[in-house]
Amino acid sequence: MDRDMIEVKDLAYEYIRRDEDGNVESINRAIDNVSFSIKKGDFVAILGANGSGKSTMAKHINAILNPTEGSVWVNGLNTAEEKNVWEVRQTAGMVFQNPDNQIIATVVEEDVGFGPENLGVPTKEIWERVEKSLQAVGMLEYRTQSPNKLSGGQKQRVAIAGIMAMQPQCIVLDEPTAMLDPNGRKEVISTVRELNKKENVTVLLITHHMDEVVFADKVIVMDNGKIVMQGTPREIFSRVNEIKKYRLDVPQVTELAFELNKSGLNLPEGILTVEELVDALKIQLRKKETSKAGGISADYI
Amino acid sequence: MLPWYLYAIILQQPKISVVDITIRLVWKGLVLIMIRDITIGQYYPTDSVLHRLDPRVKLTGTLLFIVSLFLFHSFFGYIAVTLFLFSMIKLSQVPFRFIVRGLKAIIILLLFTVLFNLFLTPGEPIFEFGFIDITREGLKSAGFMAIRLIYLIIGSSLMTFTTTPNQLTDGLEKLMHPLHHIKVPVHEIAMMMSIALRFIPILLEETDKIMKAQMARGADFETGGIIKRAKSLIPLLVPLFVSAFRRANDLAMAMEARCYRGGEGRTKMKPLKYSSRDYIGYMVLLVYLAAVIAGRMLENVF
Amino acid sequence: MQIIFDHINYVYSGGTAYERHALKDVSFSIQKGEFIGLIGHTGSGKSTLVQHMNGLVKATSGHIYYNGEDIYAPDYKLRNLRSKVGLVFQYPEHQLFETTVFKDVIFGPNNLGIDKLEAELRAYEALKAVGIGDDLLDASPFELSGGQKRRVAIAGVLAMKPEVLILDEPTAGLDPRGRDDILEQIEKLHEDSKITIILVTHSMEDIANYADRLLVMNHGELVMDQSTKEVFARYKELEEMQLAAPQVTYVMNALNDNGFHVRTDVTTVSEAKEEILKLFHR
Numbered sequence: 001m002d003r004d005m006i007e008v009k010d011l012a013y014e015y016i017r018r019d020e021d022g023n024v025e026s027i028n029r030a031i032d033n034v035s036f037s038i039k040k041g042d043f044v045a046i047l048g049a050n051g052s053g054k055s056t057m058a059k060h061i062n063a064i065l066n067p068t069e070g071s072v073w074v075n076g077l078n079t080a081e082e083k084n085v086w087e088v089r090q091t092a093g094m095v096f097q098n099p100d101n102q103i104i105a106t107v108v109e110e111d112v113g114f115g116p117e118n119l120g121v122p123t124k125e126i127w128e129r130v131e132k133s134l135q136a137v138g139m140l141e142y143r144t145q146s147p148n149k150l151s152g153g154q155k156q157r158v159a160i161a162g163i164m165a166m167q168p169q170c171i172v173l174d175e176p177t178a179m180l181d182p183n184g185r186k187e188v189i190s191t192v193r194e195l196n197k198k199e200n201v202t203v204l205l206i207t208h209h210m211d212e213v214v215f216a217d218k219v220i221v222m223d224n225g226k227i228v229m230q231g232t233p234r235e236i237f238s239r240v241n242e243i244k245k246y247r248l249d250v251p252q253v254t255e256l257a258f259e260l261n262k263s264g265l266n267l268p269e270g271i272l273t274v275e276e277l278v279d280a281l282k283i284q285l286r287k288k289e290t291s292k293a294g295g296i297s298a299d300y301i
Numbered sequence: 302m303l304p305w306y307l308y309a310i311i312l313q314q315p316k317i318s319v320v321d322i323t324i325r326l327v328w329k330g331l332v333l334i335m336i337r338d339i340t341i342g343q344y345y346p347t348d349s350v351l352h353r354l355d356p357r358v359k360l361t362g363t364l365l366f367i368v369s370l371f372l373f374h375s376f377f378g379y380i381a382v383t384l385f386l387f388s389m390i391k392l393s394q395v396p397f398r399f400i401v402r403g404l405k406a407i408i409i410l411l412l413f414t415v416l417f418n419l420f421l422t423p424g425e426p427i428f429e430f431g432f433i434d435i436t437r438e439g440l441k442s443a444g445f446m447a448i449r450l451i452y453l454i455i456g457s458s459l460m461t462f463t464t465t466p467n468q469l470t471d472g473l474e475k476l477m478h479p480l481h482h483i484k485v486p487v488h489e490i491a492m493m494m495s496i497a498l499r500f501i502p503i504l505l506e507e508t509d510k511i512m513k514a515q516m517a518r519g520a521d522f523e524t525g526g527i528i529k530r531a532k533s534l535i536p537l538l539v540p541l542f543v544s545a546f547r548r549a550n551d552l553a554m555a556m557e558a559r560c561y562r563g564g565e566g567r568t569k570m571k572p573l574k575y576s577s578r579d580y581i582g583y584m585v586l587l588v589y590l591a592a593v594i595a596g597r598m599l600e601n602v603f
Numbered sequence: 604m605q606i607i608f609d610h611i612n613y614v615y616s617g618g619t620a621y622e623r624h625a626l627k628d629v630s631f632s633i634q635k636g637e638f639i640g641l642i643g644h645t646g647s648g649k650s651t652l653v654q655h656m657n658g659l660v661k662a663t664s665g666h667i668y669y670n671g672e673d674i675y676a677p678d679y680k681l682r683n684l685r686s687k688v689g690l691v692f693q694y695p696e697h698q699l700f701e702t703t704v705f706k707d708v709i710f711g712p713n714n715l716g717i718d719k720l721e722a723e724l725r726a727y728e729a730l731k732a733v734g735i736g737d738d739l740l741d742a743s744p745f746e747l748s749g750g751q752k753r754r755v756a757i758a759g760v761l762a763m764k765p766e767v768l769i770l771d772e773p774t775a776g777l778d779p780r781g782r783d784d785i786l787e788q789i790e791k792l793h794e795d796s797k798i799t800i801i802l803v804t805h806s807m808e809d810i811a812n813y814a815d816r817l818l819v820m821n822h823g824e825l826v827m828d829q830s831t832k833e834v835f836a837r838y839k840e841l842e843e844m845q846l847a848a849p850q851v852t853y854v855m856n857a858l859n860d861n862g863f864h865v866r867t868d869v870t871t872v873s874e875a876k877e878e879i880l881k882l883f884h885r
Contacts, residue, residue, distance in 0.1 A: 050778045057695060062558055084848050086560055094558040101551035106467055106499050112571035115559040128568045147503055151645065160560065178776050181645045181805050183845060190853040217810060247781035252850035252872060259876045265883065274850055278857040281879065288883060442659060448733075514698040519682060519714030536710065539700035545744065574678050588650040 003076050005059060005170050006038040006092070006109070007061065007201040013056055030056040032225035033070075038218075040169070041201045042191040043196045045213035047236075048222035054206045057222065058174040061204065062092045063250035081121050090119060093163030098173045098234060099155035101146075107142040107148075108158055109134065115166040126165075136199065139190050153184025156269035157191055164195065170202035185212070210237065212274045221246060234270030253277045344465050349394035351463040355575055356472030358582040360386055363460045369593045370449050370456075375600050379448060386452055395462045403458040404451060411450055412502055418443035467571075470495040475573050488564030496552070504545065511540050604635040604766045604799060606656060606688075611665035626662070627823045630837060633801070635766070638793055640831065641803045643820030644845040646872035649803050650693075652770045652820065656801075657688040686715050689765030692774045695756035699744040704735065704755050709746050711763040725753075729762035730755070733788055737740060744860070750781040754788070763793075769801040774809065786813060805855045808849045810836065811870035817848070834866040851875040858882075 018024055027266040030053045031238055038044050050055040059065040060072045063079040064262070072090050077084040093115075096102050105111035109130050116126040122171040134140040147155055161271050163171055172196040173192065189205075189212050198201045205213065213219050219236045221229035223246040240250055250258070257271040257280070269282045278283040366385070373379055388398060402412075413467030464472070474491035481487045512522065515536045522533050550578070613626035615717040627647050633639060643649050654660040655667060656672055658681040667674045672683055692698070701707035708729055712722035716753065730740065733754040739747065744755055753773070760768070770789065774782040790813055793800050796863070804810050810831070820826035821844045827834050836854070838848035848870070855869045855878065865878045 011707055021735065049780055064554060064557065086562070094555075096551060096555055098548075098551055100503055102555035104496060104499065104552070104556065106465075106495070108468065109568060110765075114556075114561075117567050118560040118562070120568050121565045123568060123570060123572060126568065130570070147499075161493055164557065177389075183645070218523050226626060233405050247778065247780035249782075255855060256851055256854065256872050256879075257877050260879060263880055265880075274853045274857065277854055278861070281854075281858060282863075296366055296759060490862065510692065511698055514692045514695065516659060517657060517685055517692070518698075518711040519685055519763065520710075521682070521714070536698070536700045540698055543700075544697060 003166065004037040004073075005040045005042070005075060007056075007073040008036050008060070008070070009073070010035055011057075011060065011063060011067050011072060012069035013053075013060065014068045015056075025202060025209070028164075031060075034222075034225065034227055035070075036220060036230070038170075038202060040202055041196075041200050042207070042217045043193070043215065044110075044218045044220065045207060045216040046220045047207060047208060047210070047248055051224075052222040052246075053225040054222050055174055057205070058094070058172050058206045061170075061172045063088045064094075074169045074297075090166055092170045093166055093170055093171055095156065095171065095173045095176050097162055097178050099152050099159065099179065100160050102162075103147045103155060105148055108139065108145050108147060110126045111147065111158060112162045112165050115162055119166060129165040132163075133164040134158075136164055136195060139233070141289075149164065150183060152180040153187035154240045156180065156184070156188045160188075160191060160195070160236045164199075164201075168201065172203065172204045172206070175208070176205075176206065177212065180275040185209070203228050208248060210249055210254075211245075211272075215285050221248070233262055233272065237272055238269035262265060302384070330582055334536065345395045345399060346463045346529060347394050348586065349392060350578070351389065351393040351459070353578060354463075354582050355573055355579040356464050356468040357476055358579050358586070359460050360469070360472050360476060361466055361484050362582070362586050363457055363534070365590060365593075366456045367453060370452055371598050372593060373600070374445070375596075378596050378600065379445075381596055383454065385589055386456060389459055390455070393459055393463050395459070399462065400455055400458060403454055407454055411447060414450060415443045460481065466498040467495060471569075471571070471573055488567075492564075500548065502573045503548075504541070508537065508541060604687075605668070606633040606657075607608060607666075607668040607885065608632070608766065609666040609668070611655060611662045611667065613648075613655065614658065614663045625823050626655070629665075629825045631818060631825060631828050633767070633799060635799055636797050637808070637816060638790075638800045638814050639802070640814035640817045641801055642805070642807070642817060646664065647820040647844075648823040649820050650771055653690060653771060653801065656767070656769060657685045657690050659685075659690070678855060686711075686763045687765055688767045689760040689763055689769065689771045691757050691760050691768070691773060693775055694753075695752065695760075696744075696752035697775075698759075699752060699756060702743060703741050704730070704744050704747070705740040707755060708758045708762050711759050713807070715763060721844055725762045725764060726758075729758040731847070732792060733758045734784075748778060750784065753777070753781075753785065753795075757785075765798070767799045767801065771803045772805065774804070774806065782809070789813070807835070807846055807847055811849045811852075832870055835870050 011031055011034045011068065012029065015028040015030055017026045017028070032053075034053075034057065046054045047055060050110055060067060060079065061074060063085045066080045070081045074088045077088055077091070079085075079088050100264060103111050104114050111282060112130045112133055113126050115127050121129065127281065130143075131140065137160050139154060139157050139161060142150065142154065142158075147158065159176075160171070160173075171192070174256055175211065176192075177188050180188065191204065192203055193215060195201050203213060205216070214233050214237075216233055219229075219231060219233050220227055221236060221243075223266065229239070237254055239253065243250055251272060253274055253276070254271055257267045257277055261267055267277075267284065271277050271280060366382075369382060371383065373380060390397070413446055419442075422436055422439035422442045426434040426436050426438035428435045429442065462471075471493050473494070477485070477487045477490070500570045512520075516522070520533065520536055522537070523532070524530075525533065606632050608629055610630045611626055612624070614622060616622050629652065631646075641649050641652070649853050651660065655662055658667075661675070665817045669684055669687065672679060686688065699707050705726060709722055709726040712725045717725075735751065735758060736745075736756055739751070744752060744859055747755065757770070757773070768789075770844065773785050773789065777785065786809060789800060789802070792798055802810060802814060814831050817827065817829065817831050818825060819834060819841070825839075826844070829836065835848040835852050838852060841847055851872055851874070852867070852870055855865050855867045855875060856881075858865050859867055863882055865882060
């Protein structure tokens with residue numbers, strides 16, 4: 001039986017704020033009874049507005065946070081057990097939001113080698129892993145450069161290489177594109193997709209950008225610490241009103257299709273790209289032509 | 302690259318409190334300039350003998366050189382030091398104009414030193430302007446101090462020109478390693494130094510950005526007396542500190558996520574290993590050391 | 604209120620190996636009440652350009668006139684310019700420093716030397732204008748959420764009562780709701796007080812919803828200066844500059860290419876919806 005890569009069971013997490021005397025000032029239940037699982041090799045996205053609990057969720061996967069209630073299992077290991085922590089972190093690598101604040105070294109290749117150094121990998125193998133990882137993210141030619149000279153998207157790719165060099169089975173990316181421009185976002189997401197397809201690395205992408213998750217195997221939507229929607233991207237995207245209720249956004253074409261359907265058109269659900277919308281419109285328009293010619297009533301008002 | 306040697310110079314001056322304070326302020330500015338130089342492009346990339354030396358040899362050599370500068374009081378001594386320095390400059394293949402650029406930063410200190418030694422050293426007067434006189438001893442003293450300062454800057458610059466900041470921290474870490482037997486956290490100190498080096502350019506950029514943002518709100522960092530200017534720094538320093546703490550927090554999480562748990566069990570991607578070139582380097586330094594000691598002993602004889 | 608840029612050039616690190624010609628012969632003028640979008644690839648000079656508008660950065664050559672006065676004239680007070688031209692940097696919440704929200708917002712007016720009562724009034728109005736409630740006035744700015752912090756930072760600039768408000772990527776790093784909130788607030792400001800707005804952004808969809816006119820920067824040059832619709836009609840040129848048109852513009856153009864006659868100067872969802880429905884009702 002193939003065990004799940006990640007399993008979350010009845011997880012709850014509370015942020016407790018204490019005042020100067022140590023008395024409890026407020027309790028924020030950031031994650032409230034969450035359960036889900038991720039299969040090996042899948043590309044799963046967690047979507048949610050700020051404050052939905054998605055980042056808190058991510059930090060449980062690699063044991064940065066420990067559950068208040070419930071449990072989190074990574075490749076069969078319980079993240080709450082102290083003896084598992086380092087193995088969990090090597091199995092589930094994490095890439096953070098701020099590109100600068102996760103690069104340690106002054107030279108790209110040295111930063112990628114930081115992880116393997118910590119794992120006690122022999123020198124010769126470190127070099128092999130560094131080269132392979134930089135190659136996999138397309139940054140090999142920048143290996144001797146200073147990170148300060150790189151764009152945001154390039155820095156994030158170096159950070160991803162740094163995680164890949166640890167040979168994890170799964171990568172968690174906590175809003176990796178939040179501080180990047182559109183080109184940088186494209187760079188990073190396509191790099192991650194490549195890694196998922198070619199190296200079969202399980203990916204958990206935390207984000208609030210819908211357009212980044214169109215290719216995911218599964219999308220989980222969080223709001224107020226709970227899971228409120230779960231399904232394939234197309235299933236999720238077709239429920240535009242619900243998405244908006246949870247303070248998220250849909251691609252402009254999805255919104256347009258939704259509006260057109262409200263006005264009586266009959267476009268298919270879950271349109272995500274320009275091409276899909278144009279094709280769907282063409283079909284509808286051609287139907288209209290033929291119905292006009294043949295006098296059969298078409299599917300429109 | 303560290304301020305302690307400047308204290309050595311200051312200690313040799315006649316002590317007057319105004320001088321003290323001025324020089325202290327001047328060197329604080331210099332330290333900042335030097336930190337900038339080290340972190341932003343002081344390294345001159347080329348493939349010379351000096352570049353290929355292990356950083357530990359260079360660190361030891363620079364230390365030795367700086368100590369030797371204060372051991373001589375005669376012309377012969379200075380000739381030996383000059384010969385050593387200039388042959389190192391040649392070996393480094395760093396263009397001369399880069400080397401003298403570093404001296405620009407200390408022009409003021411140099412001027413102060415020369416002037417104070419010139420006018421305030423007691424002895425046999427040569428020129429007189431009213432109650433201020435220049436003595437023969439003053440001339441000699443000023444000359445020697447000037448040369449010491451200049452050689453000091455050039456000597457330590459040569460080290461930063463031929464060694465990357467990472468090599469420097471690696472070298473220091475290896476040299477200081479024996480100290481961990483007396484519970485000095487050598488690895489952690491070296492890690493802190495290299496992280497500081499990594500973030501100094503970023504923090505400098507952020508300082509600039511915060512300054513501009515506050516200036517856009519009418520903040521004035523330029524006019525006013527000392528107290529007013531100190532107060533005007535608050536809108537600059539508070540955001541900087543907050544940001545620095547946030548970065549530190551993020552960085553700690555990122556390091557833990559990459560399984561960092563201190564120096565135990567860590568391997569190195571670029572371990573420092575001595576080669577025959579380095580042993581020759583140490584031999585050269587030994588010869589220089591011998592020359593220094595011999596020269597000092599001869600001076601005492603004469 | 605009028606800003607004129609006359610053949611502005613900006614070169615930095617001149618004479619060294621790192622010399623960069625960040626702005627090349629840039630000329631344009633901005634009139635009172637406009638809502639202008641400034642777009643361009645990363646590094647095209649957008650941020651440098653806006654920092655010239657309030658005199659934070661001095662051009663290497665060329666003239667800038669504010670209300671007819673040359674801002675580089677020897678007796679011109681740049682500090683006055685900064686109270687008229689408000690600039691909100693990217694991630695403005697990083698400049699918060701005071702112990703309370705109110706004190707932080709009043710920092711700007713205090714620097715202008717106006718009297719205490721007037722300064723307090725301005726701070727209060729500015730906070731209202733960005734939707735920060737009275738209950739937060741005494742809170743520490745560091746305890747607020749990201750979106751709230753950002754609005755306090757914007758209030759800090761608004762309190763100076765500028766005639767022009769420049770915002771450099773005000774939606775950067777915000778989630779969709781936060782983004783919508785801020786943009787709506789900016790539009791409301793524009794409508795209520797007729798303040799001139801210049802918005803630097805990377806989101807074509809956002810700017811199409813609000814701006815009448817677009818300035819397009821490419822490698823330091825101002826390559827397009829036209830109405831929003833006219834600029835997006837040239838989407839093929841925009842793509843070569845690593846930019847794009849809003850998604851709906853592409854939809855309309857594709858329909859047109861497929862033989863369906865629709866207007867292609869569409870840049871918003873509502874316009875697209877109207878045009879497409881027309882197709883079906885013929």
